[in-house]
Amino acid sequence: MSTAALIVTLGSIVLGALLALMMIPVLVWLERRIAGLIQDRVGPNRTNILGFRLGGVVQSFADVIKLVFKEEYYPGHIKTGRWLYIIAPAITFSAALLAFMVIPFADTVQFGGESLRIQPLPVDYGVLWYLAIGALGMIGIFFGGWLSHNKYSLLGTQRAGSMGLSYELPLGLAVVSMMLTYNTIDFNEMVRWQSGTVLGVVPAWGILVQPLAFIIFVVAIFAETNRAPFNVVEGESEIISGHMTEFSAMKFALYFMGEYIAMNSASAVVITMFLGGYQLPWLSTEMLNIHFGIVALALMAVLPLFLFVIIRWMRRNNSVRTTVSTDGGRDFETKVLTYALIGMGVVLELILGCFVFFGGGGTGTAIAVILLQIAVFVFKLMCFNIFFIVVRWTLPRFRFDQVQTLGWHYLLPLSLLNIFVTAIVIVGVGL
Amino acid sequence: MKIKVVKRYGTAFKDRLYIPAIIEGLKITAKHLFKNVNDIKSVDVLEYPEEQPRDISERYRGLHRLTHREDGSVRCVACFMCATACPSSCIFIEAVERTDGIDEKMPERFAIDLLECVFCGYCVEACPCDAIRMDTGIFSVIGSKREDFVMEKEQLLAQTGSFGDTFSRCHNAGEKQDD
Numbered sequence: 001m002s003t004a005a006l007i008v009t010l011g012s013i014v015l016g017a018l019l020a021l022m023m024i025p026v027l028v029w030l031e032r033r034i035a036g037l038i039q040d041r042v043g044p045n046r047t048n049i050l051g052f053r054l055g056g057v058v059q060s061f062a063d064v065i066k067l068v069f070k071e072e073y074y075p076g077h078i079k080t081g082r083w084l085y086i087i088a089p090a091i092t093f094s095a096a097l098l099a100f101m102v103i104p105f106a107d108t109v110q111f112g113g114e115s116l117r118i119q120p121l122p123v124d125y126g127v128l129w130y131l132a133i134g135a136l137g138m139i140g141i142f143f144g145g146w147l148s149h150n151k152y153s154l155l156g157t158q159r160a161g162s163m164g165l166s167y168e169l170p171l172g173l174a175v176v177s178m179m180l181t182y183n184t185i186d187f188n189e190m191v192r193w194q195s196g197t198v199l200g201v202v203p204a205w206g207i208l209v210q211p212l213a214f215i216i217f218v219v220a221i222f223a224e225t226n227r228a229p230f231n232v233v234e235g236e237s238e239i240i241s242g243h244m245t246e247f248s249a250m251k252f253a254l255y256f257m258g259e260y261i262a263m264n265s266a267s268a269v270v271i272t273m274f275l276g277g278y279q280l281p282w283l284s285t286e287m288l289n290i291h292f293g294i295v296a297l298a299l300m301a302v303l304p305l306f307l308f309v310i311i312r313w314m315r316r317n318n319s320v321r322t323t324v325s326t327d328g329g330r331d332f333e334t335k336v337l338t339y340a341l342i343g344m345g346v347v348l349e350l351i352l353g354c355f356v357f358f359g360g361g362g363t364g365t366a367i368a369v370i371l372l373q374i375a376v377f378v379f380k381l382m383c384f385n386i387f388f389i390v391v392r393w394t395l396p397r398f399r400f401d402q403v404q405t406l407g408w409h410y411l412l413p414l415s416l417l418n419i420f421v422t423a424i425v426i427v428g429v430g431l
Numbered sequence: 432m433k434i435k436v437v438k439r440y441g442t443a444f445k446d447r448l449y450i451p452a453i454i455e456g457l458k459i460t461a462k463h464l465f466k467n468v469n470d471i472k473s474v475d476v477l478e479y480p481e482e483q484p485r486d487i488s489e490r491y492r493g494l495h496r497l498t499h500r501e502d503g504s505v506r507c508v509a510c511f512m513c514a515t516a517c518p519s520s521c522i523f524i525e526a527v528e529r530t531d532g533i534d535e536k537m538p539e540r541f542a543i544d545l546l547e548c549v550f551c552g553y554c555v556e557a558c559p560c561d562a563i564r565m566d567t568g569i570f571s572v573i574g575s576k577r578e579d580f581v582m583e584k585e586q587l588l589a590q591t592g593s594f595g596d597t598f599s600r601c602h603n604a605g606e607k608q609d610d
Contacts, residue, residue, distance in 0.1 A: 034464060041474065317471045321482075394460040
């Protein structure tokens, strides 16, 4: 194994772990802030470190510290299978984490004759891995809920089981239709397929090629991740907290964080399969490599504008009302963050400027293209995560029988029909 | 018998598709989200510890107080009406004979356990001499132990009303009537 391969592998593993784990506090914070803003409230914005609130994201870290130091309580009535009860949250957590690890963050690169995947687990059967490992998370819910010896937990587990069963089918069938379209089970190949165009102008994203499969897949993935409007598994108003009822402290936190990682993985899969993954529309990796000078020039033009908008927004919103007498360090924080953003912008401009003046080609451009694609990936990931959150605070929860009806009576026939039509088109057109 | 037929919604094809309704809902939430992200200060909430409530009116049931007579002595005649009306039995009165000739009876001890109190205001309604009121406008009482929340007669007498009225409006028998 060459040095380049080692660096790329380690880099992707670190990036994958960071994207999955560091996204949790951000997502928890975003969930609470967006919920507040949608309901015309403010949300958590008070916690700070040395006066730095960062919009309140510090709150999530404070919550984690609280959960770590909480009392570990083991219900005394659990006599059998106690060890399984204790590791059940870890199963859900690690399944969700591992499912994320087959997502390509950038296109495969060629270094010294080797082709290296920017993927924490460099496998070429990513779709199957995601379906298999992602569904394993259900096992942790079964163990935890069943071994709790609690009727609410058992009801939640039963709901999770039947819902998983009824939504794995449309999910898998939607994936099958995408496999037929892309003619591969490799996530990276899927993204490469989507870098082309349809009819010459429209980017060949999965959502435009297969809109019905997109809808089915997104609905099924919402159900798979137990997010609203399909969060009947928790159903606070009916069964307290479902399988999590008997869990406390870090055991509960693992379930909780596992849910957010599962949501993050689901977003990653959706954007990889349907929204062009790490690709910018109309710009394939080859085009980026050849014409990186032009892309860098465009980025140089856009970056100051972007920073100007961000800083103006921050200066307007990161301050206290005039009716509140104490400033609490808002002005200082805004000033420091403004300088930090401007400094970052200047450094980026200089780097991009080098590419514009000294031209593209070579290893430097390849690395720059990888970083650009990672940035695009993270941006799309955040956008879809926010969509997940906004949907949760828009729709009320389905009743359990409605969930089943939707799954079996509508999604399953629709996904079968979609496969049928896809197959006919593929045979007819002879792709 | 007249039967009113209630029209059922949600059976039309458009409703059963779910998607148009979901998009409508998302539009509404996204509108609120973007409006508030763009201008967080327009969100009409109270930055609580710094901003205090602005809507405490004369009718607000806050911390109790005992009113005074014009000469500054306690108005209460220890009739036990409030303690009887109290649904949570949190008023403790020990009566004593009044020897200064102003009235016949007065409380030796008048205590309210705020941890038991449900702030229903029945004591104020029950009082025949306007001796107990809840017009202090105080909505948060802080203490470090349970005993701190038992308000004794002296503490209740020391509170002043937030809306003028220092003295009781009531006139018992034996006092000079205005009209």
